[in-house]
Amino acid sequence: MEHYYLIAARCLLATVFAVAFLGKARSARRRQAFRTTVRNLISRRAAGPLAGLILCCEAAIAVLLVPPVTARAGFALAAGLLSVFIxxxxxxxxxxxxxxxxxxxxxxxxxxxxxxxRNGLLLAVAVPGLVLAPGAVAVAPALAAAIAGVLVAIVYVRYLDIAMARVLAWLKPRLVPESREPG
Incomplete structure (x- = not known):
């Protein structure tokens, strides 16, 4: 069963990091916007190289997680990068x-x-990859686990921010008390 978890986790993380990489690297405007974000967080001089390093790490994670032979390295890099992001x-x-x-x-x-x-949840997926070693698995369940991992990644990338905003808005105490009519 742990092998199927690893397949799904590899697919989920590889998809998320591939989407992240492609979302930023697809155009000069998007790369510049990402550099601006990094510049807001650290010194101007280091922003360009750090933004480039992050892009390289995201691409490497997506690639390393695909073959089982390098998956452990992909999980380790993902866990490290997610920790830095947090x-x-x-x-x-x-x-x-x-x-x-x-x-x-x-x-x-x-x-x-x-x-x-969001990054904590991804970290919670990456950490078991450092512990569990991938092994040989049956093709049909492995394919199902891979498809599940990709589908979860798509939902995760598209809807998690919206869901988290709604949950946090619901949990946030109301600043203005509701008016009550006498009666």
């Missing part, structure tokens, strides 16, 4: 930096707690 967003929140993440190119969200939750 720390960076915490730093931005703590310092009052208002910026878009540029995570998926045009499909972006403001740096905040929903992004921390």
């Amino acid at each position: 720390a960076g967003v915490f730093r931005a929140i703590r310092n009052g930096i208002f910026a878009e993440c540029g995570c998926f190119g045009d499909h972006s969200a403001v740096l905040g707690y929903p992004i921390i939750v």
Whole structure:
């Protein structure tokens, strides 16, 4: 059963990081927007190289997670990069930096707690890959697990920010009390 989890996890993370890479690398405008986000978080001089390094890591994760032989390295790189992302967003929140993440190119969200939750969930998928070794599996269940991983990734990339915003809005205490009519 753990092999099917690994297949689904590899597909989920590879798809998410491939979408993230392609979303930023697809055009000069998107790369520049991502560099601007990085510049808002760190020094100007380091922004270009760091943005390039992040793009390289995202592409490497997507590639490393595909073959089982390199999946462990892909999981390790994903866990490391996600940890850096979580720390960076915490730093931005703590310092009052208002910026878009540029995570998926045009499909972006403001740096905040929903992004921390999103990256924490992805980290929770990546960490078991460091522990569980991939092995030989039957083709049909492996294909089903791979399809499930890709489908979850698509839903995750498209709808998680919206869902998190709604949950946080629901949990947020009301600032203005509702008026009640006497009666």
